[in-house]
Amino acid sequence: MGGVAIERLIDEKRRLQRVAELEDQLQIEERLIYAKRTTRVTKGGKRFSFSALVVVGDKRGFVGFGLGKAREVPIAIAKAIEDGKKHLIKVPIENGTVPHDTVGHYGPTMIKLIPARRGTGIVAGGAAKPIFELAGYTDVLTKLQGSTNPNNVVRAVFDALLKLRSLEEVAQIRGLDAELLRKRYHIYARDLRIP
Numbered sequence: 001m002g003g004v005a006i007e008r009l010i011d012e013k014r015r016l017q018r019v020a021e022l023e024d025q026l027q028i029e030e031r032l033i034y035a036k037r038t039t040r041v042t043k044g045g046k047r048f049s050f051s052a053l054v055v056v057g058d059k060r061g062f063v064g065f066g067l068g069k070a071r072e073v074p075i076a077i078a079k080a081i082e083d084g085k086k087h088l089i090k091v092p093i094e095n096g097t098v099p100h101d102t103v104g105h106y107g108p109t110m111i112k113l114i115p116a117r118r119g120t121g122i123v124a125g126g127a128a129k130p131i132f133e134l135a136g137y138t139d140v141l142t143k144l145q146g147s148t149n150p151n152n153v154v155r156a157v158f159d160a161l162l163k164l165r166s167l168e169e170v171a172q173i174r175g176l177d178a179e180l181l182r183k184r185y186h187i188y189a190r191d192l193r194i195p
Contacts (some may be wrong), residue, residue: 009159058086068082
């Protein structure tokens with residue numbers, strides 16, 4: 001999936017969820033993924049600038065990411081935080097984990113999200129872990145394949161998060177009672193060890 005496509009999907013999701021109306025009430029935290037120096041060579045010499053990738057979230061279901069570029073690191077980080085607030089989306093959380101398995105792709109990167117039992121923790125590495133922490137997940141299993149470039153990983157995770165549906169949404173689509181579906185879900189998510 002290309003860069004323009006993931007940005008467009010995030011904008012559509014924000015419109016559907018009406019996130020812009022809630023932004024003022026959220027207590028946003030931010031986490032820096034990286035800040036790196038880039039160089040542009042011109043006839044007069046080298047020009048240095050910095051790019052920063054930041055994840056923002058409120059640990060209650062809202063999460064976003066932003067990229068900022070500037071001549072100085074603090075300005076690049078500030079731009080990235082502002083960009084991240086423009087890309088906030090609401091993600092479904094069921095008992096501290098994702099509601100169902102899903103796979104996200106971005107370029108050469110593929111990540112699989114798997115629901116985990118209580119106490120498992122966030123089994124993710126690199127750029128993926130801060131996204132789940134700031135979204136409010138406590139137990140998630142992930143498997144990353146392909147490129148581990150932080151830009152690609154963050155966008156692949158967001159591609160997977162955009163595909164998640166809450167139990168209420170699935171019940172409405174299938175025409176079932178949400179409580180009945182929730183009982184079925186707990187049968188499979190619960191620890192099935194023999195006493």
